[in-house]
Amino acid sequence: MRWLSLPLAVLILSALAGQPCPPAAAQTAPPPPEALTDALARWQDMRFGMFVHWGPVSLTGREIGWSRGAPTPVDEYDRLYERFNPASFDADEWVRVAKAAGMKYLVFTTKHHDGFSMWNTRESPYGIMRSPFRRDVVRELADACRRGGLMFGAYYSILDWYHPDYPLGSPAGKTKKPAPDMDRYATFLKNQVAELVRGYGPLGLLWFDGEWEQPWTDARGSDLYAFLRRLQPSLIINNRVAKARKGMEGTSAPQQFSGDYDTPEQRIGGFNMDRPWETCMTICQQWAWKPDDRMKSLEESIRTLVATAGGDGNLLFNVGPMPDGRIEPRQAARLAEMGAWLERNGEAIYGTRGGPFMPGTWGASTRRGHRVYVHAFVWNGDTLRLPALPAQVVSARRLAGGPVDMAQDASGITLRVPQAQQDPVDTLIVLEIDRPAIAIAPVPVPPVKGR
């Protein structure tokens, strides 16, 4: 299986067999469980999901986790839950907003770096059931997603600046816990994620985060992965379960245990058809809610989705709901605009693969069957010149209708659309070709000297 690193393959099999993982040298690459392969393929077809960062911190309008200590004093931050009572929280409404955006899955922060649990956990008193709200938010969301036909995923922070057993108490380990016990913390962590998988699942995916601090190790990560793989063979687990992630770029160091997919953050990942990946990005600037936070334009939002799909990746687009539980109306409106665009153009995104024309400032392309979808962002007047393809273009048409001229010769393909007819966000042209598009090797496109 193209995306399965050797350490991962062997780890999955030894996990399922309950045997210790043999040393690297002795590893061979057995196939992953079919349940996982199928789940990953279904998830990749989804292409677009909602990320939700929410908790008592929304009362402050400051960043979740990171604002604990500065600018919000630790004891004030840790007591925010005493005032947290989001009476307008409606899980079905969040699912409605996500579906209206054309999103196919939803990932929610069940516990962020601040250690506050948003479900009825037996493992910790520091959670939503101790707030005036006293409702199991994760339960309501998981059920609403199931009712609404959305795949539900759980975000879970490995680092925990609140928990007494986790050694560090603030960013960059500036403060340390007096009597930590990392082994006991790791057991707590496993018990909590097991609660989520057993009690709120089957989950679509587990979105780990906060793996970068010193107390967490690759050994703990691969052990956690094996534990979860036994619990739910189809569970998709990101590369932040262990330490392979190379910073915000999000790809994984080779030969290091790297979960099931890569996680570029706040940037569009590089073109990659050999390893599943998912860009996570904020619709505004902050992950949690912030009043009047700068929101991305419709053009920026659509082009981010298109360029991500053109690179063969998924986009997990983040909202930070307000302290009363509602998704801010202007964010919901922007998402609905994306949904309207996907209503018209979804065939060029869902269930497609990236390429063959690699993404760039010019635009991007996606493909399925005998079709190549050209997403043109920049034109040279009325012309877009693309490199040659080892296939015959049988016809070209605008998905939205309207004129397009297409000429193909040995050196490339020329598309012409009168400037007045070009779409300011994405001029989407469908090329029917004489063979399966997936068989064509990706080709880079030189930048267009456009408008």
Ligand code: FHN
């Ligand atoms: O620190 C977190 C941040 O708050 C947010 O959760 C993002 C989402 O991917 N991840 C971490 C930063 O890498």
